[in-house]
Amino acid sequence: MGKHMDKRIKWGIIGVIIVGSVWLGIRTFTPRENEELAEAELLPKESRASRALNVNAKIVKPHLLTDELPIIGRLVPDEEVDLSFETSGKIIDINFQEGTFVTEGQLLAKVNDSQLQAQLKRLEAQMPLAEDRVFRQNALLQRDAVSREAYEQVKTELATLNADIENVRANIDMTELRAPFDGIIGLRQVSVGAYASPTTVIAKLTKITPLKVEFSVPERYADQVKKGTNLSFRLEGYLDPFDSQVYATEAHLDEETHTLTVRALYPNEKGELLPGRYADIRLKKQEIPDALAIPSEAIVPEMGKNKVFVYRSGLAVPVDVEIGIRTEAEVQVVRGLSAGDTILTSGTLQLRQGMPVILDKID
Secondary structure, X not given: OHHHHHHHHHHHHHHHHHHHHHHHHHHHHOOOOOHHHHHHHHOOHHHHHOXXXXXXXXEOOEEEEEEEEEEEEEEEEEEEEEEOOOOOEEEEEEOOOOOOEEOOOOEEEEEOOHHHHHHHHHHHHHHHHHHHXXXXXXXXXXXXXXXXXXXXXXXXXXXXXXXXXXXXXXXXXHOEEEOOOOEEEOOOOOOOOOEEOOOOOOEEEEEEEEEEEEEEEEHHHHHHOOOOOEEEEEOOOOOOOEEEEEXXXXXXXXXXXXXXXXXXXXXXXXXXXOOOOEEEEEXXXXXXXXXXXXXXXXXXXXXXXXXXXXXXXXXXXXXXXXXXXXXXXXXXXXXXXXXXXXXXXXXXXXXXXXXXXXXXXXX
């Protein structure tokens, strides 16, 4: 009898252990409901509906909307040239100060021309005699005292002498370095006494009034950029943008980058901007004076459509909209909204049809 009792106790303990293990496993691996969600489900519907969402709003008003294309460009001089002599020789004079403004035709430097000056004096000294010969031969020809061939010979000699004089004067001009246009002359690379040749750069001359703004636009925008297109650009260190206008475009797209090179002009009348700087360009593709535009964050994409939530009598009401152009911060609405509508601009992912809302801020 005792043995049977011991067996029952033993099997009872084993049974309790098995049941406990099974219950613990079920408890461990069964997902538990969110306590807050359970509490919310126990609340009456009236109480749940009274939980309004605090949001910001904006009143839709017509205003100017500019569709801009951001591009990185650079400022380049209107004209720029490396100055050098057309002939070779020793530099005997430099007539400019580095970094100053020079005018077109101003003498900047000169190489030795003493040999050419001597040739010029010799040729000019022969001019009176050559002219006198032509005069006397012409007088004799009028009296038939000389042949026309003799007269033509002395005329040819005079013309040749004049040509030689002009040639020497041209060579003398080549010993003078003059400014080809108004501009700022840079740092000189030579000194007086140095030997210069046509490959020797004396200095760089740069015209900075006006300045050119050069940039490239992607192929898909090439047909939107034409002569007269307005644009603005910003430079580091300047708060206000600078306005310029396209004056020319390249005749074809770049074969490697598939972009169109464009140039605009900025007057730079005060000379405050220098070429070589990078410019943050805003190319104006389109301007709509009375656009209904709303903040981008107010748009909620859903099932291939776009919608916004409109504030009506304390509730959020979804409205399907058709959008137009986009900018960095705004989206044009071409259908679905009217001027004066109040749209919700925050909490849009939490909003639902007919959800109560409280407006914290209205722009």
